[in-house]
Amino acid sequence: MATPQDLRYSKEHEWARVNGDGAVIGITDYAQRSLGDIVYVELPKVGEQIKQFGSIGVVESVKAVSDLFTPLSGEVVEVNGALDGDPAAVNRDPYGDGWMLKLKLSNPDETKSLLSAEEYDKLAAE
Amino acid sequence: MSAPPSERTVSPLIFDQGQRGRANRYVERGKALDAFLPRNLLRDELPLPENTELDVVRHYTRLSQRTFGIDVGFYPLGSCTMKYNPKVNDTLASQHEFADLHPFVPDELAQGALQVMHELERSFCSLFGMAAFSLNPSAGAQAELAALLVAKKYFRDRGETQRDKVIVPDTAHGTNPASAAMCGFTVISLKSDTRGRVDPAEIRKVLGPDTAVCMMTNPNTLGLFEERIHEVTDAVHEAGGLMYYDGANANALMGNTRPGDMGFDLMHLNTHKTFTIPHGGGGAGHGPLGVAAHLIEYLPTPYVVRDGDRYRLDFDRPKSIGPMRSFWSNFAHAVRALAYLYANGAEGLTKASQYAVLNANYLRVKIAEFLETPYPEICRHEFVASAQRLKKETGVRALDIAKALLDRNFMAPTIYFPLIVPEALMIEPTETESKETLDAFVDALREIVETAKRDPQSLMNAPVNTVVGRVDEARAARQPDLRWDPHV
């Protein structure tokens, strides 16, 4: 799966789709493939304030558990409730149906510290 | 485990069998419950199935036939010490005077039971170089927890509450960090060196006034002996910390060398590994906790004390961490372990671990002919092979090898552990397997590796001779179905 050009990436394999002072967050195709069959996603609550690179949840696959870090700071305005019944969406469509949460950014400048698609691909290839 | 096709049908649940009115008559008919209690305190319905004894016997006999145990075949499960479980032990443990002895019976009417516990404890102390053992913890993981509670209380009594770090090598069992977290300790994971050992220089870097406990096993989970263990224990002691020995691998050194002499302050035993207690499909276990002299008073209660020729349970131990379980010990297992000690004596136990090491090295050398062994040196009771090269060449993974072994009537080794070896196959043969069995296992494994090069797909579909094929674990976890439901 090609890494979408319009997103920004963290070294921890999360992506952010930034739109003004809002952003959608998820994990990358590389991350979902490394984890294998994802069976459960534990997300923060709506209204929670989260800090860039802080641990905000957990992604469970059949035999692994991985912390979920936020690439950006802000207030959680929505979480993807559909993942409760269909965690496989993260495997199927990591950049679409498999999105995890929406943020109202507290510091949109942080976006600059994230990687471009090209930079991220380089990292993932290592 | 191969079964003819006709047998390979689904086995119905007990809940989908039987008819109301087929109850067995084990006791007299009771009166209606509302003769004794007001209706509002009683339950409405009790929807349990009713089957004749014959049908129940057939049902569970059938389930047993769909289960693989040591009594069925070779069980080379690394880290689990699946040795033969002598039948005399079960006979002794289930005799009436043990099985029907109530835990609240006064000490003077339970002298035999207390003697069993005391003789077992004394023998363990000598075998492992500890000052005392508590037989209270229910299993290894609970003994680890108890040990860390002992450490926490010990440091608190000494006014050293800043000691909140537990050091755990990256080869450690998963229970180590989990137990540490249950005592509020923070875990520092220590990287092994290129020889698969703990490097004393590395451990010195993380030691400090906040060091509480360092948890190790020796030999480690790679089956390698930590010959510089004294440097590690000395460094930890100098920093004011305690050394904990995870006894999961005690079968490798029993009767040959002692954790106490290595400088460990605390240790546990998994008597269900080392001392032939049957694993029973995952328990009950038994996890005696041993300590050096300065920690005796912190052991869980009760502790078995001998006064002259009388034995008693001592509950009056003010510094104790308290009890870990409802009653004194998994006592029936203490009987089994003592019977095993009597069958062996010191000499037999020494020989048992020697033969366990002999068997592991024999397998290691034979298997190295066709699979990578990342640490090609003399091992102890177990060793780790890797399917990494095979996976690169053929796509066949450790998991596929494991499943292919099931098709050939062998239990699979432990796979993907320890975490530091990719595509790990952790193999522990134990001393009770004969050369013929080991040779047959090598032949099966060799044939699987050859098949991988010729027809890898056939292994990725394995197992095919078992009652079910490869199980969909993702489905199980995504749509948890954890019980039968009368309304579905």
Place this chain on the structure above:
Amino acid sequence: MYAPHTQADIEAMLRCIGVDSIDRLLEVPQALRLQEPLEVVSALPEYRLRRRIEQMAKRNSGADFVSFLGGGAYRHYAPPAISALAMRGEFLTAYTPYQAEVSQGYLQAIYEWQTYICLLTGMDLADASVYDGATALAESAIMAIGATGRRKFLVSRAVNPNYRAVLRTYCNGLDVTVDEITLTADGTTDLEALARAVASQEYAGVAMQSPNFFGNVDALDAAAQVTLSASGTVPVAVIAEAISLAALATPASWGAQIVAGEAQSFGVPVAYGGPHVGFIATTNAHMRRIPGRLVGKTRDSAGRTAYVLTLQAREQHIRRERATSNICTNQAHCALIATIYLALLGETGLRDVAALNLERSRELATAVSNAGIKLRFSAPFFNEIVVEVGRRGRDVLAALQERGILGGIDLGRWYPEYENCILMAATELTTTAEIGKLAGALQEVGRVGAAV
């Protein structure tokens, strides 16, 4: 020693390895060599080791006394079919069923166990077992702490004192405070005190046992359920006598979100304290916090029904220091015994056992009353009663012991206010003759006591 090698085998294997002796394989630094002979019991051939341990067993005369002991371990009838099945080597010598394809039988049996526990407690799901009732309570407290983020836990003084002690051991590790709720004069939990305590909204959970340690039915009433719900405190029900589940209203019906139980009564021998078998049952909302193994139903590659260990990402071998519990080994074999027990008895059989426990304990209550001994409480009870003997309970018990009777448990051991009280249990195995013998002995002991 159970090792099979001949000298020729050993030599062949050493040649293959490329060393000349076994000692070479076990070399350790000088300082680690054994410095002194080991003091282990001496080796005996099987017939003699058997005789030796059988002789020890005979020194347990307590197994043959007329007994009214309960308090968390109960003697019930166990049909021989249980051990005939459970002791089959395939079950007994299996490891935890990680390789599902060759463990379908055991996995299915555990799925049946989980179902039985759900049907009996009224809860949504149950785990594959934990060590025992006390650890079930401690682990339930950890669940409640995790669910609420609160650092205090509340427990009724009517909960089995051994369970409370273990709860404290675990909570000390976690630096969680445990507070206790006082008792009413009638030997039940003071629900008004409970309501006052939880109003602070500081407690993660509250544990109640029913029937409680005194044998009394001790469930939450409707008002207490409302109070707990409002305070966000998780109600934990403790079950120490599992036979009661066949008779009493389910813990789910009185508001429990977690049930911490002991299933020893289902065919598992008392065995001087273990192994017994604990369980935790809970609601779907707490599914991800339940400790221990879980067996789930799924399909195999050909679409056939299959069972497998599931939701393993909760467990220590994957989650390590972030695991909900460190439990690894459970009590699978005891859970198997309990499952077979329940299958053999069925609805009618289990209800009969419960009814007989109710009947015999009432017969016991009547007999001791007629012997002039006062019942301490008047609350509805299951199969245990507390009697007041007018002087120290332990002295009366000692006198009964001289007459071949284990009359019960001295409550003064844990409750100073009840030092003149004895806890007595009667099960379906208790006979009218035994009750008569106890009543007679109590009268006699009473007269001796009065004379002194």
